[in-house]
Amino acid sequence: MTWVLANLxxxxxxxxSHLLQxxxxxxxxxxxxxxxxxxxxxxxxxRTSVTTTSSLMYAIPSLPxxxxxxxxxxxxVRSPLNIxxxxxxxxxxxxxxxxxxAFRSVNREVLGSATAQGYAPRARFxxxxxxxxGPVLLAGVRVVAVSTxxxxxxxxxxxxxxxxxxxxxxxxxxxxxEIAAGIVATVLLALLIDALLVMLGRAVMPWTRRQGARTP
Amino acid sequence: MTGSPFLDSLRWxxxxxxxxxxxxxxxxxxxxxxxxxxxxxxxxxxxxxIGLYVGHSGRGKGVAVAAAGAARALPTLGLVTLFxxxxxxxxTAPLLSFVILAIPSLLAGAYSAVESxxxxxxxxxxxxxxxxxxxxTRVELPLGMPLLVGGFRGATVQVVATAMLAAYVGSGGLGxxxxxxxxxxxxxxxxxxxLLVIALALVLDLTLLLAQRLTAPPGVRAS
Numbered sequence: 001m002t003w004v005l006a007n008l009x010x011x012x013x014x015x016x017s018h019l020l021q022x023x024x025x026x027x028x029x030x031x032x033x034x035x036x037x038x039x040x041x042x043x044x045x046x047r048t049s050v051t052t053t054s055s056l057m058y059a060i061p062s063l064p065x066x067x068x069x070x071x072x073x074x075x076x077v078r079s080p081l082n083i084x085x086x087x088x089x090x091x092x093x094x095x096x097x098x099x100x101x102a103f104r105s106v107n108r109e110v111l112g113s114a115t116a117q118g119y120a121p122r123a124r125f126x127x128x129x130x131x132x133x134g135p136v137l138l139a140g141v142r143v144v145a146v147s148t149x150x151x152x153x154x155x156x157x158x159x160x161x162x163x164x165x166x167x168x169x170x171x172x173x174x175x176x177x178e179i180a181a182g183i184v185a186t187v188l189l190a191l192l193i194d195a196l197l198v199m200l201g202r203a204v205m206p207w208t209r210r211q212g213a214r215t216p
Numbered sequence: 217m218t219g220s221p222f223l224d225s226l227r228w229x230x231x232x233x234x235x236x237x238x239x240x241x242x243x244x245x246x247x248x249x250x251x252x253x254x255x256x257x258x259x260x261x262x263x264x265x266i267g268l269y270v271g272h273s274g275r276g277k278g279v280a281v282a283a284a285g286a287a288r289a290l291p292t293l294g295l296v297t298l299f300x301x302x303x304x305x306x307x308t309a310p311l312l313s314f315v316i317l318a319i320p321s322l323l324a325g326a327y328s329a330v331e332s333x334x335x336x337x338x339x340x341x342x343x344x345x346x347x348x349x350x351x352x353t354r355v356e357l358p359l360g361m362p363l364l365v366g367g368f369r370g371a372t373v374q375v376v377a378t379a380m381l382a383a384y385v386g387s388g389g390l391g392x393x394x395x396x397x398x399x400x401x402x403x404x405x406x407x408x409x410x411l412l413v414i415a416l417a418l419v420l421d422l423t424l425l426l427a428q429r430l431t432a433p434p435g436v437r438a439s
Contacts, residue, residue, distance in 0.1 A: 063377070064394070067394060167296075170301070171300055176298070
């Protein structure tokens with residue numbers, strides 16, 4: 001505990017860079033997953049290959065991917081950008097199948113009614129399909145957010161600043177409190193972002209408030 | 217380091233000196249597989265019976281779901297380093313983190329496998345005079361087997377990845393190549409180690425995916 005109190009500024013600094021590496025991939029994965037999922041749903045064979053690719057992508061351990069990417073995209077091994085790109089890939093691997101499920105969960109007849117009422121394709125997507133898919137999309141984003149925040153720490157072994165540095169430094173110097181603080185801070189950060197996502201979901205999807213976040 | 221690091225890493229992989237002896241690729245791969253198998257098996261001994269009980273009785277489902285969700289937030293590197301300090305260098309520390317990280321997938325796989333059986337089918341089995349044990353082993357488990365294997369698949373993927381971080385705190389396995397390469401600024405060796413681990417992870421994942429397909433009972437295409 002004394003270690004934590006004496007190093008609050010260090011923890012705060014690492015938390016900041018942790019968030020900077022975690023938030024963009026979560027956003028990128030969400031935004032890119034929408035068109036990719038629509039595309040995947042449009043053809044049966046595409047859907048199968050997207051599901052297979054996603055599960056294989058997710059099977060790739062994170063550290064080797066962090067090591068390989070710089071050779072492929074020209075960033076440095078210690079660059080936060082490298083971590084962000086890798087985490088976006090993992091985010092997509094989780095989010096695209098989730099978004100495809102979300103869009104499939106929307107009742108076809110409701111979409112048909114919207115078309116009959118004169119909605120143009122774009123308006124129908126934005127005003128009818130996307131809100132109805134919202135709760136399942138939110139469930140997907142929550143999974144992506146929590147796993148991304150936890151994965152950022154792996155970059156610590158390569159020297160990329162994040163809460164993972166507390167593990168690396170703690171084990172090197174034999175400070176148990178530092179490692180424990182890193183675990184607690186990472187989990188708290190994940191819970192905090194998760195809670196914010198739930199609140200955001202309630203704000204933009206007021207109709208989900210009564211019945212909990214699942215059923216549209 | 218001249219030329220493309222990828223070509224250099226292929227050269228590293230092709231060097232016969234890296235394929236023999238205690239630090240050689242075959243032995244490191246076996247170590248890695250051994251850690252993974254041990255971690256998943258110990259976790260399965262703990263998690264599968266509990267998951268089957270939760271799925272069959274419906275009791276404690278909320279706790280099981282919450283545990284699986286919370287585990288996703290746990291940073292693997294944090295657990296590995298924490299146990300390294302608590303237990304010391306050796307196999308026990310990484311094994312403890314493997315078991316903890318493998319439990320949620322196995323638990324979820326086991327209870328969703330049992331739970332996936334149609335209630336009407338389970339009631340029919342009960343009406344025919346089957347005991348609860350017979351219902352579990354002859355009806356619910358065969359029907360849900362692909363989901364149970366899916367739990368093993370998720371756990372294996374998780375432990376293969378974590379087994380690599382274990383090399384960071386003094387264990388063997390394929391992670392050694394990455395951390396040795398990191399220490400000596402040998403990027404081709406890091407790439408070679410990464411390619412080996414990725415290949416191992418994908419082979420294991422595809423094998424278990426195949427097992428998932430094969431264990432689906434004829435006439436049921438559950439997953």
